[in-house]
Amino acid sequence: MDDAPKFTSPLDLVRWIGWAQQKAGEDWIRARELSHPQAFVLGYLAKRPGAIQRDIAEITRTSAASVTSLLQGLERRELVERRTESGDDRSKRVYATPAGVELIAGFDTAMAATEETILAPLSQAERDTLHTLLSKITAELPQPTRS
Numbered sequence: 001m002d003d004a005p006k007f008t009s010p011l012d013l014v015r016w017i018g019w020a021q022q023k024a025g026e027d028w029i030r031a032r033e034l035s036h037p038q039a040f041v042l043g044y045l046a047k048r049p050g051a052i053q054r055d056i057a058e059i060t061r062t063s064a065a066s067v068t069s070l071l072q073g074l075e076r077r078e079l080v081e082r083r084t085e086s087g088d089d090r091s092k093r094v095y096a097t098p099a100g101v102e103l104i105a106g107f108d109t110a111m112a113a114t115e116e117t118i119l120a121p122l123s124q125a126e127r128d129t130l131h132t133l134l135s136k137i138t139a140e141l142p143q144p145t146r147s
Contacts, residue, residue, distance in 0.1 A: 041067075079097055
């Protein structure tokens, strides 16, 4: 008996592809002993050093208390550090340490490799056609917000 899921809808197939991509990202993050929020914040800080905690709470859509707890976990691993700026003890900026930047550095490359693996069965012409078709579908959809 074949227990493999039967996907009959094109959108079921698109979701399956999305699931495979998401799983690869989660596996990459888990291999570094990070949670998804920790990895996200490290990536954010690597690109935007010196963020304030309020910015991190906003971008992660969480509370200040949650950000404090998340940062404490990353500080214990010496992946981030909080620094007082301009002699004002109330104004702390958050930076990924070199170890934090190094730990998260390969994520984009890993995701590009995952995309290549997913698309490997297609020729370049088929990839171009797929891109054209998906672009046509998404042209009428609301745009996702970027954080």
